[in-house]
Amino acid sequence: xxxxxxxxxxxxxxxxxxxxxxxxxxxxxxxxxxxxxxxxxxxxxxxxxxxxxxxxxxxxxxxxxxxxxxxxxxxxxxxxxxxxxxxxxxxxxxxxxxxxxxxxxxxxxxxxxxxxxxxxxxxxxxxxxxxxxxxxxxxxxxx
Amino acid sequence: xxxxxxxxxxxxxxxxxxxxxxxxxxxxxxxxxxxxxxxxxxxxxxxxxxxxxxxxxxxxxxxxxxxxxxxxxxxxxxxxxxxxxxxxxxxxxxxxxxxxxxxxxxxxxxxxxxxxxxxxxxxxxxxxxxxxxxxxxxxxxxxxxxxxxxxxxxxxxxxxxxxxxxxxxxxxxxxxxxxxxxxxxxxxxxxxxxxxxxxxxxxxxxxxxxxxxxxxxxxxxxxxxxxxxxxxxxxxxxxxxxxxxxxxxxxxxxxxxxxxxxxxxxxxxxxxxxxxxxxxxxxxxxxxxxxxxxxxxxxxxxxxxxxxxxxxxxxxxxxxxxxxxxxxxxxxxxxxxxxxxxxxxxx
Amino acid sequence: xxxxxxxxxxxxxxxxxxxxxxxxxxxxxxxxxxxxxxxxxxxxxxxxxxxxxxxxxxxxxxxxxxxxxxxxxxxxxxxxxxxxxxxxxxxxxxxxxxxxxxxxxxxxxxxxxxxxxxxxxxxxxxxxxxxxxxxxxxxxxxxxxxxxxxxxxxx
Numbered sequence: 001x002x003x004x005x006x007x008x009x010x011x012x013x014x015x016x017x018x019x020x021x022x023x024x025x026x027x028x029x030x031x032x033x034x035x036x037x038x039x040x041x042x043x044x045x046x047x048x049x050x051x052x053x054x055x056x057x058x059x060x061x062x063x064x065x066x067x068x069x070x071x072x073x074x075x076x077x078x079x080x081x082x083x084x085x086x087x088x089x090x091x092x093x094x095x096x097x098x099x100x101x102x103x104x105x106x107x108x109x110x111x112x113x114x115x116x117x118x119x120x121x122x123x124x125x126x127x128x129x130x131x132x133x134x135x136x137x138x139x140x141x142x143x
Numbered sequence: 144x145x146x147x148x149x150x151x152x153x154x155x156x157x158x159x160x161x162x163x164x165x166x167x168x169x170x171x172x173x174x175x176x177x178x179x180x181x182x183x184x185x186x187x188x189x190x191x192x193x194x195x196x197x198x199x200x201x202x203x204x205x206x207x208x209x210x211x212x213x214x215x216x217x218x219x220x221x222x223x224x225x226x227x228x229x230x231x232x233x234x235x236x237x238x239x240x241x242x243x244x245x246x247x248x249x250x251x252x253x254x255x256x257x258x259x260x261x262x263x264x265x266x267x268x269x270x271x272x273x274x275x276x277x278x279x280x281x282x283x284x285x286x287x288x289x290x291x292x293x294x295x296x297x298x299x300x301x302x303x304x305x306x307x308x309x310x311x312x313x314x315x316x317x318x319x320x321x322x323x324x325x326x327x328x329x330x331x332x333x334x335x336x337x338x339x340x341x342x343x344x345x346x347x348x349x350x351x352x353x354x355x356x357x358x359x360x361x362x363x364x365x366x367x368x369x370x371x372x373x374x375x376x377x378x379x380x381x382x383x384x385x386x387x388x389x390x391x392x393x394x395x396x397x398x399x400x401x402x403x404x405x406x407x408x409x410x411x412x413x414x415x416x417x418x419x420x421x422x423x424x425x426x427x428x429x430x431x432x433x434x435x436x437x438x439x440x441x442x443x444x445x446x447x448x449x450x451x452x453x454x455x456x457x458x459x460x461x462x463x464x465x466x467x468x469x470x471x472x473x474x475x476x477x478x479x480x481x482x483x484x485x486x487x488x489x490x
Numbered sequence: 491x492x493x494x495x496x497x498x499x500x501x502x503x504x505x506x507x508x509x510x511x512x513x514x515x516x517x518x519x520x521x522x523x524x525x526x527x528x529x530x531x532x533x534x535x536x537x538x539x540x541x542x543x544x545x546x547x548x549x550x551x552x553x554x555x556x557x558x559x560x561x562x563x564x565x566x567x568x569x570x571x572x573x574x575x576x577x578x579x580x581x582x583x584x585x586x587x588x589x590x591x592x593x594x595x596x597x598x599x600x601x602x603x604x605x606x607x608x609x610x611x612x613x614x615x616x617x618x619x620x621x622x623x624x625x626x627x628x629x630x631x632x633x634x635x636x637x638x639x640x641x642x643x644x645x
Contacts, residue, residue, distance in 0.1 A: 105537075106546040138546060190602035290599035292566045293616065294575020294582050294591045296517070299510040338498035339505065347505040386508050416576075419510065 161205030165306025251453030277308030309428030346383025380420025442480030
C-alpha cells in the first residue's frame with residue numbers, strides 16, 4: 001500500500017511540475033538586443049490575432065527570432081497549416097531575418113524558463129543568446 | 144446394424160484408481176475426491192512438459208500404492224496425453240518400465256484406454272492393466288494456442304484445459320480385489336466431422352461425435368436410455384453439451400433431467416476464467432476415476448455410460464484451414480454393489 | 491474454401507442456436523476505457539520526458555515507447571497482462587504494450603527450450619507477422635505518398 005501511495009505522489013508531482021504546460025501563462029516577449037522591440041511587438045500582435053493560438057512567447061536576439069506558441073486543443077489537427085500561414089507572413093514581412101516558429105510544448109517550456117530568468121535578471125546577454133541557440137537547435141532536431 | 148459394441152463377458156473391473164490435479168483444480172468442487180493436488184503449475188520441474196510427465200508418474204504411483212503393487216506386476220500400460228507425439232506419457236512409461244501402448248484420441252483417450260484395457264483383460268491376454276490420460280494446462284496452451292502470458296482475449300466458447308492425470312487399474316473382478324466398478328460394454332467411436340473450424344469452439348465440434356456414439360451404443364446393445372442412471376460426456380461443456388442433447392432429441396432419445404451430465408461443465412462450475420468449461424484428456428479421466436467411481440462403489444449410482452469426446456486437431460491442421468475431426472468413445476460401467484449377487488454366483 | 495454440405499449447414503444452424511456470442515458492445519466499452527488509461531499513462535510518460543529531459547514532442551516518442559514496453563514486460567512477467575487482456579481485449583492489444591506483451595510472453599514461454607533456439611527462435615512467433623506486414627504496409631504507403639506528391643496531388 002505504501003508503494004502505491006508513493007507512486008501516486010510521484011505521478012501527481014510529475015503532473016503538477018509540468019504546470020507551465022497546462023496553465024495559461026499569457027503572451028510575453030523578450031528582447032535580448034535593443035532595437036528589435038518594434039518588430040517583436042508586431043509579431044506578437046499578429047500572432048495574438050490568430051484565433052487558434054494562445055500563450056505566445058517571442059524571443060529576439062540579434063538576427064534570430066524564436067516564436068513559440070500553444071495551439072488550442074481542438075485546433076491541433078490544423079497545426080501544420082497554421083504554422084505554414086504564419087511562416088509565410090513572417091517571411092514576407094522580414095525576409096532578412098531567421099525566424100523560427102514552434103508549437104512544440106518543449107520549446108515553449110524552455111522559452112518560458114529563459115524568459116522568466118531574463119525578467120528576473122538571472123542571466124547575462126551572452127548566456128541568454130547561448131540558451132536561445134540551444135533551444136533552436138533542439139527545435140530543429142528530428143527523431 | 145452398422146458396427147458392433149464390445150460386450151465383455153469375463154467381468155473386467157476397475158479395482159483401483161489414482162487421480163492427481165494441479166493448483167487450479169483445487170477450486171473444483173470434486174477436489175476432495177482427488178488423491179493428490181499439486182501446489183504449482185511447475186511442480187518443481189524445469190518445464191511444463193516435464194510437469195505433465197510428473198503428473199502421470201504420480202497418478203500411476205498412487206494407483207500402484209493402493210494395491211501395493213510394483214511396476215513388474217503390470218502387464219500393460221495404455222495411456223496418452225496431448226503434447227507432441229505423447230512424449231510426457233512415453234517418458235513416464237520409461238520410468239515405469241512396463242509394457243506400454245501409447246494412445247492418442249485427444250480428450251477421448253481416457254475411454255479409449257479403458258475400453259482397450261477391458262478388452263485385453265476380457266480376452267485373457269493380461270491380468271493387470273493400467274490405463275489413463277493426462278493433460279497440463281500451460282503445456283497444452285503453449286502447443287495449441289498462445290503463450291500462457293499472452294494477453295489475447297478468449298471468446299466465451301473457449302474451454303480451459305485441465306491440469307491433472309487420472310489412472311485406473313483394471314483386473315478381472317473377483318471377491319479378492321474389491322472392484323470399484325465393472326466394465327460391461329464399450330462402443331468405439333467413428334470420426335465425425337460436421338465442418339466446424341473454430342478451435343475456440345471445441346464443444347460444438349465434438350457434440351455430433353458424442354451424439355453418434357451414444358445413439359449407436361444404445362441401439363447396438365438393445366438398451367434404452369432408461370437403463371442408465373447417468374450418461375456422462377467428457378468435455379463438451381456449456382456449448383457442446385446442450386447441442387448433443389438436442390441432436391439426440393432429434394433422434395428420439397430424450398433424457399430425464401439430471402441424467403445427462405458433462406465433466407467439463409461439472410469441473411469448475413461458474414469460474415470466470417474457464418469460459419465455457421473444462422476440457423482436456425484429464426477432464427473426463429479425473430472425474431470418472433474419482434467422483435463417479437466412488438458413486439459406483441457405494442452403489443448410489445447403478446449404471447453409467449461414460450462418453451469421452453476428443454477433437455483430433457493439431458496446430459497445423461487448423462492453421463491450414465481444415466475442419467476439426469472429432470471422436471467419442473463410450474464405456475458402460477456398472478456398480479459392483481448392485482451386481483454383487485450375480486457375481487458371487489459365478490464364482 | 492470448400493462449400494459446406496447440406497448436413498454441415500444444418501448443423502451450423504444448430505450450433506448457432508447454442509453459440510455464445512462475444513458481447514461486442516461491452517467489449518468495445520471495456521477496450522475503450524482500458525486502452526484510454528494505457529494511453530493516458532503513455533502521455534504522462536511523454537510529458538515526464540519533455541519536462542525533465544531535452545526531448546521535444548517530436549523526439550519524446552521513442553523513449554516513451556521504450557518505457558511503456560518496459561512496463562508491459564513487468565506486467566507480463568508478473569502474470570497480470572494476460573488477465574488484463576482477457577478483460578480488455580483490443581484495449582490492451584492495440585497500444586504498443588500489446589506488442590511488447592506478444593514478444594515477451596513468447597520469450598518467457600520458450601525459455602525452457604534454451605536461450606538461442608528457444609527464446610531467440612520463438613520470441614517473434616506472434617509479433618513477427620506484425621513486423622513483416624507493418625514494414626510491407628509502410629513501404630507501399632510510402633510509395634503511394636511519394637507518387638502522389640510527385641504528381642502534385644497532395645502538397
